[in-house]
Each structure stands twice: as structure tokens, then as C-alpha cells.
Amino acid sequence: MAKLSQTIVQQIDKLPEDISFGYGQLAIAKQDYLAAAKALERLQKKGAIKKLAKGIFYKPKRTVFGEKKPDEQQFLKPYLYQNGKRTAYITGDYLYNQLGLTTQVPAVIKIASRNRRIFVNTGAIKATAVKSYIDVTNDNYSLLGFLDAMKDLKQIPDIDISNALVIFKSRIKELKPVQRQLMVDYALAYPPRLRALLGAILTDLNLPKGTDKLRDSLNPLTTFDLGIDDSRLPNAPDWNIQ
CATH class of the missing domain: 1.10.10 (Arc Repressor Mutant, subunit A)
Known part of the structure; x- marks a missing residue:
């Protein structure tokens, strides 16, 4: 004791x-x-x-x-760990707001985990569970959240697509090569629209490593309606993105 x-x-x-x-x-x-x-x-x-x-x-x-109390993120943080290891992360519109993709803050926060379903209802703070595509760790959760944002591009409220592309490109460019490679590997577990968008952005940034895997994973007859202007992503048509 x-x-x-x-x-x-x-x-x-x-x-x-x-x-x-x-x-x-x-x-x-x-x-x-x-x-x-x-x-x-x-x-x-x-x-x-x-x-x-x-x-x-x-x-x-x-x-x-x-005395200052912790904010919502800090309040939810303990729910993201199990036996001292991170197994979940905050995603959805709450995260997308922090990434500068939307001005809206949701009433219910989403928590993603591979093997756990996490629900929180304390009155002031509510959170619901969604399933992550990859096992969550302390090293990869930020990459997974970013991939979620790219996946949900068309579903994010009041999003400016052109501004979102600027944010996506900037953040991907800032990643280390090993992080970008991990992003490609993780993307293979995500829906095809995300793989196409990531491939198009990497190609646009002249960072082709891994794009062959993304292209090979796509059905060449499938098109993706993401509302992207060719002037913002010139090679979008090459990835069947509209």
C-alpha cells in the first residue's frame, strides 16, 4: 500500500x-x-x-x-488511455475545428478507438464512440486524426474546400518522410476517396513516394465527387477526383 x-x-x-x-x-x-x-x-x-x-x-x-479548470480536451484525455497506453483519440468536428477546417464546435465530441467504445455524458460534456481504422498509439493518433479530416472533407460543416486543401498540403509538407510513409500505409485501410485525395496531394507536392501503392489500391472506374476545383489541385482528374 x-x-x-x-x-x-x-x-x-x-x-x-x-x-x-x-x-x-x-x-x-x-x-x-x-x-x-x-x-x-x-x-x-x-x-x-x-x-x-x-x-x-x-x-x-x-x-x-x-483556479483554472482543465478544458474539454483535458477532461476527455483520461478516457483515451487504457493501462497507461493511448488507445483512442478525439476526432470529428471538434478536431476539425482545431485544424482550422470549420468554425463550428459540435455539441457531441467523437472519440475514435479500434477496440473500445467510449461514451461520455457528464451533462456539460458529451462524447460518442466511432471506430478507428488503425490501432491507436501515442505516436500515430495525430496522423489518424488528420486522415479522418481528409476522409470527411465533404461532410465537415461550413468548410471552404480551397482553404482545406491549403491546410492539407501545408501539414503534409511539414511531415518527416517517415511520417508521410506511415500516412500512406494507414491510408490503405481508409475509404478509397481518402486514398485518392492523399495520392493527388502528394503528387501535387512532388512527393511521389508511396503514391503507386495508393493508385494500385483504387478501382480505375471509380470517381470521387469531392467538389475540388482543378485550379487548386491540377492533377485531381488523374485521380478521378471531381
Whole structure:
């Protein structure tokens, strides 16, 4: 018990203020949850941590305006981990808003995971589950979220397609070669419209590595109505994109 308490304190000490956490992020074995709960309760009484919701805590950050609570993303963060490992990520319009693709903020946030169905309803924050195309890790979740945005291009509310293409190109260009290769590999598990769009953008950026795999994965008779102007993506017709 003492050793477990010490381990918990050490892990929490390493966390920055204004960051939420749960049992999953502290890598506590399920059989130790009861003992861990008592240790966390003692830390709450000391004021070292505060409870945000059932099983979710945060280190309070005090400012000149008073104590600052974590935002929605921080509130949901503990749900994205299992046994200390990331297995889910925030996607959908909430993410697309952060990427600058839409000005709208959804009432219900989407959480993607390969093997878990995560639902949250605390009154103020609601989240629903969607299935990810790839197993989620701490190293790939941002790439998967970006691929989701490209996949959902036509479904994103009030999106400006031309502006979206600028954002997509800029972010893909900034990736390291190994990240772009991973993106291509992950894209093979996504719907064909995403593969075509990624292939067209990579070709437009003169980054052809991996585009052969994307093209070979597509049916040459299938066309994709993405509402893209040829002036913004000149090679779109070569990828059957309209």
C-alpha cells in the first residue's frame, strides 16, 4: 500500500498543472484500484489534486483570476488511455475545428478507438464512440486524426474546400518522410476517396513516394465527387477526383 501510494505521488508530481488524469494514465493495475482510490482521496484532502468527475482528477492551477479548470480536451484525455497506453483519440468536428477546417464546435465530441467504445455524458460534456481504422498509439493518433479530416472533407460543416486543401498540403509538407510513409500505409485501410485525395496531394507536392501503392489500391472506374476545383489541385482528374 505504501509503495503504491508513493508510486502514485511520483507519477502525479511529473504531471503539469491543469492536466487531467485517470487511473489508466497512472498505469494502475485493476486489482489495485481500491487502494489507489484511497491514496488519491488523501491527495484530494491535502489539496494536491482535485476531482473533475468520477475517476478523473487534475492538479489545480492557480492564477491571478483564481483556479483554472482543465478544458474539454483535458477532461476527455483520461478516457483515451487504457493501462497507461493511448488507445483512442478525439476526432470529428471538434478536431476539425482545431485544424482550422470549420468554425463550428459540435455539441457531441467523437472519440475514435479500434477496440473500445467510449461514451461520455457528464451533462456539460458529451462524447460518442466511432471506430478507428488503425490501432491507436501515442505516436500515430495525430496522423489518424488528420486522415479522418481528409476522409470527411465533404461532410465537415461550413468548410471552404480551397482553404482545406491549403491546410492539407501545408501539414503534409511539414511531415518527416517517415511520417508521410506511415500516412500512406494507414491510408490503405481508409475509404478509397481518402486514398485518392492523399495520392493527388502528394503528387501535387512532388512527393511521389508511396503514391503507386495508393493508385494500385483504387478501382480505375471509380470517381470521387469531392467538389475540388482543378485550379487548386491540377492533377485531381488523374485521380478521378471531381
